[in-house]
Amino acid sequence: MYTEEMLESIKKVEAKRAENAAMEPRRMTAEEKDQVLKENHPDYREDQFDVLTVGPNKGEKAPKELVKMLQSDSRLKDNLPDLSCPDYETDVLIIGGGGAGASAAIEADNAGEKVMIVTKLRIGDANTMMAEGGIQAADKPNDSPAQHFLDCYGGGHFAADKELVYKLVTEAPEGIEWLQDLGVEFDKDAEGNMITTHGGGTSRKRMHAAKDYSGAEIMRTLRDEVLNRKIPVVDFTSAIELIMDDKGHCAGAVLMNMETGEILIAKAKVVIIATGGAGRMHYQGFPTSNHYGATADGLVLAYRVGAPLREQYTLQYHPTGAAFPEQIFGALVTEKVRSLGAKLVNVDGEVFMNPLETRDVTASTVIRECRRGKQVDTPTGGQGVWLDAPMIDIIHGEGTIEKRIPAMLRMFLKYGIDIRKQPMLIYPTLHYQNGGVKVGTDSQTCVENLFVAGEAAGGVHGENRLMGNSLLDVIVFGRNAGKYAAAKAKTVEVGKLTLDHVAKFEKELADAGIQPDEVSPKLLPDYTRKVND
């Protein structure tokens, strides 16, 4: 499968493999990290950002593509639906059927509220399903929530909301126990001890995993539980606008059937946005590891009703997206490959960094290595460096790759590459939205009765998320949102429904001289008649 040129480079990688596997590359200093980020990280490419001219974050910068979506027309412009006879009435309306939405649904159901999930595709079609590497929790004797706090807050460049990080790390062990009680399988030894590894930027081995299907194992179990509880799931239905009441509180959503285009009205006492990330916006033209529906919908919905965003200017580029073959271009190669000891090496087979630096630093270092001319070129004009997986079996013994990262083995074997024997060619891929809608510790936004959880919410990860803190985020804050939203719903009397904010936002756009040529939320990317997504 590999080209002649690649095979030449692989010979050098093989020659140095044993030596490279045994070495312990030094960690970068804080100054070195700052420098490599500034010079290489896509977040620092000023020409790729615009300034928001309307809305709660007016005057702040965001990726061009996001600014466009936030400042586009409503899909309901000039065609507002009648709100007087809602098609659905519920206590807690959850928009999004991923890990956060499902966790929220289970907890709100526990609290005795009437819950409904609407989801653009199917329940479980979400980035949670695709999370491979694992989930963090400080539950080993040499670890503590305080240590987890330090890793998370520092790894996020000291920009996160400390109280949200506190909640994330303090409720992590209980979250794992909750999953275990639901029947989620974790990698354990014969005594039941969790088999844990490092992730980039962790100071303790606290990565819990279910092989390299960690998110899939969690998501399919949560989905099964939602179904067992008979919680209504309205699938292939997107939310295209939030509904407010005359008190200025959030009170439902306008829905659209993705197949028929039918417009439906859902009235609710409280709403939880759990719509996930934005990889399919392809910021800066990057490929993405994300799910088909990851188009920042929740940010658009919340922004239009006046909920501010935070850290919307920072995205995570996962260091190891597949760079070759082109059929899997941009697909995620789990960080667990590096957790298990595989190192990144350049065209000459040289190790150029410690592979367990944080993701932003690692991605930047990969980009730098390519800019230095130490890259391997692909036939379609791409480039990358090697992730030398065979080191794993050298370090941990034959059979480790098959047992611990079967999905990766399968993904490459489909194209004739056996990662037990050959390295993988990788390059950074758009992976995660570090920021999101600003929320308090109760997961509520500044808009009354509007909650946000999971990747759509901001403040938990600062300016860079650590591996394993996203699965943890969707569990801890999905449950948190479900509990607080349910409690809130018990006190709510919904007023008269209104969509006045749509016209108000439209006027703001006009006053700012913006004439949108698109509508938002985007809902799905457009790949029709294209060769590359």
Added chain:
Amino acid sequence: MEQMVNVFVMGKKYEVPASLTIMKALEYAGYKLVRGCGCRNGFCGACATIYRIKGDRELHTCLACSTQVVEGMYITQLPFFPLIKEIYDINEVRPDETVMMKNYPEIYSCIGCNACTNACTQGLNVMQYIAYAQRAEYAKCAEESFDCVMCGVCSSRCPAGISHPQVAMLARRLNGKYIEPKCQHLADRVKEIEEGKCEEAIRANMALSDAEIREKYNNREIEK
């Protein structure tokens, strides 16, 4: 010039670049996908696909997102298959012989044709994991079925009407909850947190000045 191949989408011919996956070929041909497309990377099972190569007798199954097109491919998708998903309370069921008999009795009608295994898009030994489920060997069933993406192709080929992915789902939850050993260090830490024993150290970190916490982070000891 890029090499092109002819594929037949539900019988209709389209010329597409030979390098594309089936999913990208559908989009290249002009389809805007809503059904039959999810994670686009082999984890969600949304894009189950059945195909036959012109002139070839064999029927193939795959995930459209992770299979390359070839010349003469006749493609149809299976974006949904009516699996039976029984409702149960995970706290009430037990990993015994009765649970499968009660929820999925059709597994005992398996005729051993192995069509499920031959059809599996993940290359799993499906008939074997059903055999484990029949014998209430749920840990083995869980391990054998672990990589299942629940696409449902196995069930579409089953003469006994078995919903294999749902049988496996139940087996894995039984295994995770009742059979795998409970984690003691996890229970200990949850208790410590509940008793407030972890509070002081974390609050101390939160009270540090920006300069102090940077210093502490940059010099923290990293476990080997």
